[in-house]
Amino acid sequence: MQLRLALPKGGLLAETKILLETSGFDVHHYGDGSRSYRPECKNLPGLSLKVFHEKDIPIQVAIGNYDLGICGLDWVRELTVKYPSSALVELRDLGYGKHDLCVASSGLSGISSLSELKDYDGDIRLASEYPHMAESFAMKLRLKKFRIFPVWGAAESYPPENAEAVLVSCSPAKGGLLDSGLISLVHVLSSGACLIANRDSWERKDVSPLLNLFSDGDTVGVSRNGEDGLEAVSDSSHFPVSVPLRSDSGVVRLALPDGHQQKPTVELLERAGFDVREYTAGMVRPDIGIDYLDVKVIRPQDMPLQVANGNFDMAITGTDWLREHRYRFPSSPVKEILNLGFGKVRIVAVVARDVPVSNANELRKLLRDGELPSIRVVSEYVAIADRYAGDKRLSPYRMIPSWGASEAFLPEDADLLIENTETGRTIARHNLKIIDTLFESSACLIGNVDSLAECNKVDKADSVVEAIRHSLHNVR
Amino acid sequence: MVMDVRKCKGTHDLLPEDMVRFRRIEGAFNSCCSRWGYREVRTPLIEYLHLFTSVGTLTPDMLSRVYSFLDWDGWSGERVVLRPEGTIPVARLYVDNLGTGGPERLFYVGNTFIFDETGEKSRERWQCGAELIGGSNPEADAELVLLAADVLKRLKCGTVQMKLSHAGIVRGLIEAIGLGQGDEIEVLDRVLNGDIGVLREVADKEPQLHDLLSHLLDGRGKSASFLKNVKAAVLDVLPGIEASMNNFIRIAELLDVTGCDYEINLSSARGFEYYTGFIFQLYIGERKVGSGGRYDALIPLVGGGDIPACGFALYMGQLMEVMDNGGFDKAPESRVLLRCADDTVRGYKACFDVAMLLRQRGYVAEFDLGDMELSRYGWLILLSDSKTGATFVLIDCDSGKELGLGSLDEVFEMMEKAKCS
Structure with missing residues (x-):
């Protein structure tokens, strides 16, 4: 019988791999620097494996794309607390990732x-x-x-x-x-790593060959302390630290990105004449040597919303995330102030390589001709993907939000992917092909037009913007 | 490809015959409320989630099933909801617009939305509600019971059983049992979610409470005298409920003198999230068709002054189940089908003119578009009939009898005669 198991990438990968090996799964291409999303299990030919971002696994198992999955209990509960009728069974605490x-x-x-x-x-x-x-x-x-x-x-x-x-x-x-x-x-x-099953698979399908392999751990229920x-x-x-709570008056609040945009952002700020300190991985509050600037590090994806709701006046993020935000909230007060030029990617529409289409119109024709009953669109950019599917009239379609590793969904668990790419190589490596380019994205400085217009901020914000603008011209 | 279009799970279409019953309930409710001095209001379908969390009266179970979302300008994180119930929005409307402190009698007809995962219950529910804001007297509570009874009587949909309870007494009982604060909230939440049995579970652990609870929860009474008896039996153990008891007795006395039949059943109190005093529930057979009560804390919680209030709602879905069409649909004899032999523009002009005159006289007039089901009509009128040469041919759809007539006045005369006979 064909069984499908979803495996986590990221933090749980190493220990999950050890668990599989010690449980007698002869698994290849999972971890070990392998970029494949489809590991193979040599001794269980009927078992198909797929690697997902941990947060996507409970959803994939609940909707029945996978019989079993391994992920953190936290992501299981994040789904079931909102959707209690999700078809999930929590089977076993696997004893790691606590x-x-x-x-x-x-x-x-x-x-x-x-x-x-x-x-x-x-x-x-x-x-x-x-x-x-x-x-x-x-x-x-x-x-x-x-x-x-x-x-x-x-x-x-x-x-x-x-x-x-x-x-x-x-x-x-x-x-x-x-x-x-x-x-x-x-x-x-x-929370901790746990084994979950799709309820229907659990009730109707013999998944015991897989379960027998997993060594006995505690049942999940044992560790449910305080779940209410x-x-x-x-x-x-209780470790209060001495972060001074500043009076908000006149302070310009700037959000800087973590992750791979961090290095070019440091270079940009230094070229603009700022003395950047304590802006390294894990540091929350860098100092860039200007007393009227309050700087914090958050995720670029979160910045447009945080600037819109007034938590920050300005932020350095990508035009992709700005567009995602503006599609979701068309009257948002967030605007692009400067395009910073670095971090260039294309936002593209992607299908599996063997799908016989080369553009969105041909994909629509497949739908019209009944070759495809509907299109499952997967993306981290939910609003952009939703707009694209609507504009291209790819109806009926269903959106599958993803938290990363979205290439893994095609072709079994989604038909169309909206994703960013620098060179297109990752897409090609996963046997996928680009059928459309939606737009080009690069890093940008965004701002809240309402808060920046406040009289005690406008001059200060302008001087920061001008310094950065100047440095951009110098590079060019 | 044929599109697979279905309605959302847990929702219902209202078909023409359903709408007849719907409008009949709405009509009876509007007309009764107006005569009792109530004025109609309508609140928006969407409200801020904050309105419902801030009053703190809806249980977490109820709140977790509310349809909530971020609006197109919801970047601040402020969620909006499809209203999950009708009273809190009316309380807000009152505070926002009318809150001068004088009594206000308001009524509304509206839909509410609450998720039901079984799909068995409807996720969209229509209700007719009346709220009496600013009256604290037992007479106000009695008025609402009598108004609800008046509406149901007018609908002639069967014998109505009325169950009375009192939130002040149930709350007093929970307090008197003396649970810890956390347990008390949990017990109250379970009672609010309809599980009054939890009080018995608690009583089983404390045998001395057993008799008290059986007096209060198991007893059934038919008049104010029953309440006086219960009061005499429990007051020495539960002195805290005296005021609530006296209030309940007074309301029961008022209902007694008006000849209103009811059953006193303290354990019938459920889902009384915001009720603070008297509660009543209305049943037709096994079906709960309405409920109401006193909610003195709500207007202050919504930000108004210290203004008492009470109200009730009738559940239209439940009422529609126990009603027939009752002949309220337009009777076939008033429905006329027009067929024109002359298919020129002039011919249709004549047809339009006849239809307009028929409508002015109170008939329902329709043009024949072909394949019309004649049994749905009282009359068929043929214009410029080439077969008989008559200007009008009037056909009785029931008997099939035909009559050639020369003028429209003759047509009307024949139709009126038939109506009288």
């Missing part, structure tokens, strides 16, 4: 306990990579007024200025809260 999720705040915000959060007199902004769990937490705590900021990462950077609380991983192995100066208010979930999200913890993790 970390706790907690709701935390900065002691400087005046919230240092759960009761203080509950009684906080004002709007509570909750930033998290786990927006559904954060919303469920807020509702169970009966917070009167709250806003959830879903973020791609770096949630711990948000308090106290940009969020009152965060729902984050708080285990020492994951960096803990110490470095970010947060106080854990409540333990929400003990309201178990208060002692304040033993």
Whole structure:
């Protein structure tokens, strides 16, 4: 019988690989520097394997594309807390990838306990990579007024200025809260790698040959401490750090990117005459030597929204993420101020190489002729992909949001991919082909037109923009 | 390729015969409310989620099933919802627009949305609601019961059973049981979600509470006297519920003198998220067709002054199930089909003119588009009939009897005569 197992990339990969090997799976091309998304299991020919971003695995298993999957319990609960009828069965705690999720705040915000959060007199902004769990937490705590900021990462950077609380991983192995100066208010979930099954597969299909291979671990249920999200913890993790909470008046707040845009951003700022310090991996608050500039590091994907909602005045991100934001929120006050030239990628439409089409019109013809019943569109850029599918009249289509490694979805689990590419080589390597270029993207400086027009900010912001503009001209 | 177009899971189409019943309920409700001095309002379908979280009265279970989303300008993270219920938006409307403190009698007809994962219940529900804002007297509570009864009587949809309870007494009971604060919220949430049995579970652990709970939850009464008896039996153990008890007795006395039949059943209280006092539920057979009660804390929670209020809602989906069309659809004899033998523009002009005159006289007039089902009509009128040469031929669709007539006045005369006979 054909069985399908979804495996995680990223943080859980190394230990999952060890687990598979010790459990008797003869797995090749998983990890070891292999860029394949389709490992092979030599001793189980009926088993097909696919590698996904961990967060995508519960969804792929729930919709029945895979019989079994391995991922963190945190991502399983993030799905099931919002969609309790998801067809998922939690089978087994695999004993690794342990970390706790907690709701935390900065002691400087005046919230240092759960009761203080509950009684906080004002709007509570909750930033998290786990927006559904954060919303469920807020509702169970009966917070009167709250806003959830879903973020791609770096949630711990948000308090106290940009969020009152965060729902984050708080285990020492994951960096803990110490470095970010947060106080854990409540333990929400003990997470770890777990084995999950599609409910229908579990009820109808014999998956026991696979299960027998996995060594006996604890059942998942054993480690569900505090899953209701309201178990208060002692304040033993109370490490207030001395981040001065500045008066907002006249301070221009700038967000800088982490990840691969970091290096060219440092070079740009230095060329513009800024003295850049403490802008390295893991550092939240770089210093660029200007006292009226408050600088923080967050994910480029999150920047347009954070600039729009007034958490920052300016940010360096990509035009791809700006466009994604403006498609979602057409009247947003975020505008591009400068195109910075670096980080050039093309946003392209991609299909599997053997699909007999070379452009979107031909793809539409396949639909019209009934060769394809519908199109499954996968992308990290949900709004851009949605707009593209609509504009090209690829109806009926269904959007599959993804959190990375989206090439893995084609051809089995999606038909069309909207993705960025520098050279097109990765796409070609995965047996895919580009059928359209949507637009070109590069790094840009964005700003909130409303907040930058405030009289105590306008001159300062202008001088920063001018310095950067000048440096761009010098390069050219 | 044929497109596969289906309606969303958990939703219902209202077909023409459903709409007849729908409008009949709405009509009876509007007319009763207007005569009782209530004024119609309508709130937007979308509201901020904050409105419902800030009152803190909806249970997390209810809130987690609300349809919420970020609007096109929702970059601030402020979510909007499809209204999950009708009273809180009306409370907001009152505070925003009318909150001068004087009594306001308001009513509305609107739909509400709540997710139901089984797909068995409808995710969109229509309700007729009335709210009496600014009246704290038991007379106000009694008025709402009598208004609801008046509407149901007018709809002639069967015998209505009324179950009465009191949130003040149930809350007093939970407090008196003396759970820890966390447990108390959990017990209250379970009671609010309809699980009043949780109180019995608690009582089983404390045998001394057993008798008390059986008096309060298991007893059924038919008049104010029953409540006086219960009060005498439990007041020494539960002195905290005296005010609620007296309030309940007074409302029951008012209903007694108006001849209103009811059953007092304290354990019938469920889903009373924001109710603080008297609660009533209306049943036809096994079907719950409406409920209401007093919610004195709501207007202050929405940001208005310390203004008491009470209200009720009738569930249109449930009511439609127990109603027939009741002949409210236009009777076939008033429906006329027009067929014109002269297919020139002039011929149709004549047809349009006849149709207009028929409509002015209260008939439903339709043009024949071919293949019309004659049994749906009382009359067929042929214009410029070439076969008989008559200007008008009037055909009784029921008997098939034909009559050639020379003028429209003669046609009307024949139709009116038939109506009278």
